[in-house]
Amino acid sequence: MAYTLEGSTGTWEIVCGLEVHAQVISRSKLFSGASAAYGAEPNSQVSFVDAAFPGMLPVPNAECVAQAVRTGLGLNAQINLWSRFDRKNYFYADLPQGYQISQFEHPIVGTGVVEVTLADGSVKQIGVTRLHLEQDAGKSLHDQDPTRSFIDLNRSGVALMEIVSEPDIRSPEEAGAYLTKLRQILRYLGTCDGNMDEGSMRADVNVSVRKAGEGFRTRCEVKNVNSIRFVMMAVEAEAKRQIALWEDGGEVVQETRLFDPTRNETRSMRSKEDAHDYRYFPDPDLLPLVLDPDWVAQLKATLPELPDAKTARFMRDYGLSPYDARILVMEQASADFYERLATGRDAKQAANWMMGDFYAGLNRTGRSIETSPISADGLGELLDLIADSTINGRIAKEVLEAMIDTGERASVIVDQKGLRQVTDTGAIDAAVDKVLAANADKVAQYKAGAEKLFGFFVGQVMKAMAGKGNPALVNEALKAKLS
Amino acid sequence: MSLDAATVRRIARLSRIRIDDSQTLQMQAELNGILAMIETLSEVDVTGVQPLAGGADMALSLRPDVVTDGGQAEAVLSNAPDRDGPFYAVPKVVE
Amino acid sequence: MFDLTLSQARDALRARTLSSRELTAAYLGAIDALNPEINAYITVTHDAALASADAADAVLATGEAGPMTGIPIAVKDLFCTKGVLTTAGSRILGNFIPPYESTVTANLLRDGAVFLGKANLDEFAMGSSNMTSAYGAVVNPWTRRGDNRPLVPGGSSGGSAAAVAARLALGATATDTGGSIRQPAAFCGITGIKPTYGRCSRWGVVAFASSLDQAGPVARTVQDCAIMLGSMAGFDPKDGTSADIAVPDFAAACARGVKGLRIGVPREYRLDGLSPEIDALWQQGLAWLRDAGATIVDVSLPHTKYGLAAYYIVAPAEASSNLARYDGVRFGLRADGHDLTELYEATRAEGFGAEVKRRIMIGTYVLSAGYYDAYYLRAQKVRALILRDFTEAFEHVDALLTPTAPSAAFGQGEKMDDPVTMYLNDVFTVPVNMAGLPGLSVPAGLDAQGLPLGLQVIGRKFDEETLFAVGAVLERSAGFTTLPTKRAGA
Ligand SMILES: [Mg+2]
Numbered sequence A: 001m002a003y004t005l006e007g008s009t010g011t012w013e014i015v016c017g018l019e020v021h022a023q024v025i026s027r028s029k030l031f032s033g034a035s036a037a038y039g040a041e042p043n044s045q046v047s048f049v050d051a052a053f054p055g056m057l058p059v060p061n062a063e064c065v066a067q068a069v070r071t072g073l074g075l076n077a078q079i080n081l082w083s084r085f086d087r088k089n090y091f092y093a094d095l096p097q098g099y100q101i102s103q104f105e106h107p108i109v110g111t112g113v114v115e116v117t118l119a120d121g122s123v124k125q126i127g128v129t130r131l132h133l134e135q136d137a138g139k140s141l142h143d144q145d146p147t148r149s150f151i152d153l154n155r156s157g158v159a160l161m162e163i164v165s166e167p168d169i170r171s172p173e174e175a176g177a178y179l180t181k182l183r184q185i186l187r188y189l190g191t192c193d194g195n196m197d198e199g200s201m202r203a204d205v206n207v208s209v210r211k212a213g214e215g216f217r218t219r220c221e222v223k224n225v226n227s228i229r230f231v232m233m234a235v236e237a238e239a240k241r242q243i244a245l246w247e248d249g250g251e252v253v254q255e256t257r258l259f260d261p262t263r264n265e266t267r268s269m270r271s272k273e274d275a276h277d278y279r280y281f282p283d284p285d286l287l288p289l290v291l292d293p294d295w296v297a298q299l300k301a302t303l304p305e306l307p308d309a310k311t312a313r314f315m316r317d318y319g320l321s322p323y324d325a326r327i328l329v330m331e332q333a334s335a336d337f338y339e340r341l342a343t344g345r346d347a348k349q350a351a352n353w354m355m356g357d358f359y360a361g362l363n364r365t366g367r368s369i370e371t372s373p374i375s376a377d378g379l380g381e382l383l384d385l386i387a388d389s390t391i392n393g394r395i396a397k398e399v400l401e402a403m404i405d406t407g408e409r410a411s412v413i414v415d416q417k418g419l420r421q422v423t424d425t426g427a428i429d430a431a432v433d434k435v436l437a438a439n440a441d442k443v444a445q446y447k448a449g450a451e452k453l454f455g456f457f458v459g460q461v462m463k464a465m466a467g468k469g470n471p472a473l474v475n476e477a478l479k480a481k482l483s
Numbered sequence B: 001m002s003l004d005a006a007t008v009r010r011i012a013r014l015s016r017i018r019i020d021d022s023q024t025l026q027m028q029a030e031l032n033g034i035l036a037m038i039e040t041l042s043e044v045d046v047t048g049v050q051p052l053a054g055g056a057d058m059a060l061s062l063r064p065d066v067v068t069d070g071g072q073a074e075a076v077l078s079n080a081p082d083r084d085g086p087f088y089a090v091p092k093v094v095e
Numbered sequence C: 001m002f003d004l005t006l007s008q009a010r011d012a013l014r015a016r017t018l019s020s021r022e023l024t025a026a027y028l029g030a031i032d033a034l035n036p037e038i039n040a041y042i043t044v045t046h047d048a049a050l051a052s053a054d055a056a057d058a059v060l061a062t063g064e065a066g067p068m069t070g071i072p073i074a075v076k077d078l079f080c081t082k083g084v085l086t087t088a089g090s091r092i093l094g095n096f097i098p099p100y101e102s103t104v105t106a107n108l109l110r111d112g113a114v115f116l117g118k119a120n121l122d123e124f125a126m127g128s129s130n131m132t133s134a135y136g137a138v139v140n141p142w143t144r145r146g147d148n149r150p151l152v153p154g155g156s157s158g159g160s161a162a163a164v165a166a167r168l169a170l171g172a173t174a175t176d177t178g179g180s181i182r183q184p185a186a187f188c189g190i191t192g193i194k195p196t197y198g199r200c201s202r203w204g205v206v207a208f209a210s211s212l213d214q215a216g217p218v219a220r221t222v223q224d225c226a227i228m229l230g231s232m233a234g235f236d237p238k239d240g241t242s243a244d245i246a247v248p249d250f251a252a253a254c255a256r257g258v259k260g261l262r263i264g265v266p267r268e269y270r271l272d273g274l275s276p277e278i279d280a281l282w283q284q285g286l287a288w289l290r291d292a293g294a295t296i297v298d299v300s301l302p303h304t305k306y307g308l309a310a311y312y313i314v315a316p317a318e319a320s321s322n323l324a325r326y327d328g329v330r331f332g333l334r335a336d337g338h339d340l341t342e343l344y345e346a347t348r349a350e351g352f353g354a355e356v357k358r359r360i361m362i363g364t365y366v367l368s369a370g371y372y373d374a375y376y377l378r379a380q381k382v383r384a385l386i387l388r389d390f391t392e393a394f395e396h397v398d399a400l401l402t403p404t405a406p407s408a409a410f411g412q413g414e415k416m417d418d419p420v421t422m423y424l425n426d427v428f429t430v431p432v433n434m435a436g437l438p439g440l441s442v443p444a445g446l447d448a449q450g451l452p453l454g455l456q457v458i459g460r461k462f463d464e465e466t467l468f469a470v471g472a473v474l475e476r477s478a479g480f481t482t483l484p485t486k487r488a489g490a
């Protein structure tokens, strides 16, 4: 069902497109040999190229180009074998050259597509218009001094991929799903770490609203939103602002806005009169970027398996539901964990244990799959103990908790705590006899037809056996004695 | 095409060069002289011609992804007209 | 001692009949005596020069001399030199000390050259007269017969050319974006070559127009230029437009002769109103080459007359962007401003001279919204046509011969009424830059007032060897021995 917003004059639809800036994973910057690492001392990762000293020239980083191509391939996009760097000219304190080297007319990657699955299970294709390489700017610090701003150029020249979507997004949920999926693909590809806290991924959100059947109305661009949740909030807040404006008889003017998450509203950025005359032209320091088709083919051949393909394979090979498969594939690390766990074991049971008690345990201790105290093999050992009837499922939950808390192996915990399951029918019969004798009234009720008391007897027997009775044998013995 | 004074002021602003009114007039005359010379290009038939951006007809060469530079904050800051510790300093920017 | 050419001095140094210290000290003395009048140098590095000379003498003593060991030269103040003030002729870089050495000057240092100092130039290499330098005009060492009024040395490498002509250096580095090596060489009666775009690294050379800028030498003889270029040139991975092509033995090419070569005469260069003196010299040059065994062929370069117009779109456009970095934040001049925009506008108003401002403004305009296609894109297409003309001509000829400039050196203050008159100086040289070709200027004769005139040889890309061969024949035939009035050792 389509997402809409109700206004006083009727029903409105959201039209949204995202421009995502994703920092390329590379050791050095796009056009200089300075480090691209995050968090260094101010101005310690700056070459004279990054600081735009006289006579300095850009030389592109081959790995950044490869990363852009990999990303394009991962987005099923067209790879442009001929592309070009252009200059986008504007003055700003953290833009040392007075221009940003970007790709305006001829981007390295053309149209592609991202497929998202929404909460109701429906699938939607969001078009990708283009992906291009460009330099990041430096950083201005405005709160260090009463009269001055400070400039740190460590980020200046770090490689970014700008990934522009078509205006195909129709709801905050779709915006969130697109960004989540894009982030997931980039992380799988190893082309961007997707770390939004460190600014490795930021989104410019273009929003307009319209009534059913209309063409596009004027859009506004909400700049530099730095979390998926904030993007979803910004889409809604900006759409509501525009609806109110239109319905008030006003007019939306195309402008750049900022999202304020604490007030859940967007506000106009101080308008700059020359903001839109960037005087793009081909960078005369850089010749056209020409890619060898064989090289592109080689990159394609070595691409990792991507989330959609993996999800499909998990459903096919492990008999998982689409939902379970998607959850497990969410991160490369969890998918790898699952595959190792499921191999040679009951795949469905492996998925249940992993997404159930294992994830709950990680959650409880504030850990993730990467920092888990239990490896896939460790969890597998626990499942093996269930499979060979060393322990029963109930005991296994207890063992898993202990494993998460102590990091100890399952078999060691079972032995230490004496949790091996009892399969001695003599001991089981004795426990059953004791329970039935102590509950003669309930036995009478059961025999009179209160069959649901069977579970009560099972529980009592297990309790009597400290949980270690083999459930199947306990059932068997009870049935025999009650008949 | 001929530039009026307002356009001259707009270009000066885009170029971040302050010019006062008397300079605007002189600049306007000079720029229009240059533009008149440039105008001769409109005579040329450029139908179907691919633009030539540079003097070199080679493809771009790329460098390996190795950290070879940086770690020289002092050198980078040594010519700065105003700095504060490891930072360049500019008049406060209001965003 | 000042009569020695660069190659003769080199031989004397190697023969140990002359030390680099003697030679360098003599040149420094000459600079001290003459530079106050000629103003060819912005900075003279006495101590560093003598120290390099001593180091060179030590190397010469081992018999391991490089191609330039011990040779005192001037460096155009557009090349960044580590620890030495580099101004680009501009007030905005009046205090700039580069923490790095340009590739070209590093190559020269590698080969043993001794730097005397930094040569004056038009501000940011924008000019044809050296009148736009923030450090004062350079005076041409030549004067008109019976007329002592100061003449311009040409530009933008006017300080380099004047230094060589006045014998204040054995050679000098220079750069050429639209004629800035060849026109001052012609005005000062010396030789200069703008090599093929990509032959010399642009790394560390203050940029004017990136797709046109090219470094090259000016010196007294064709042979001297060949020796210097051999040292300056070479592939540089730090410059993405540097060509990965081996540097041939340019000096050897000077002895090749022109027998069997086909020399083209572009008919469009015979502009209306070309001075009869220059036309006559041009014909004389063709006759010398014919006599030496070359065949003269008429060729057509139909788009050459649009070269200047296209150039005055492309070069300012690139310059407007290249010069955006002079903003008073990281280096150079800063003027006061309450906010960032004020700071930029005041810094750039104060730091740039009138010609630089004009070109930034024109460049900004031709790139601005709504004008890009009509100006910049069209200019790029015309540029493609200019290159096509040359490419077609070079299917029939090995080199072209033209005058270098439409006039001899003019007086300071002349041609200053409007910018376009000044721009016309480069009408013969600009198309070569637009096409990325090499061009050489050799002094070939004097005009009626006793001022030197140059002829330009244009060649195929990366065929500087043919230019040196043709230039050497012209040089021998012309027997140009007249000396300027102002010179060391006079
Ligand atoms: Mg954007």
Ligand SMILES: [Zn+2]
Pocket: A021, A134, A162
């Ligand atoms: Zn961007």
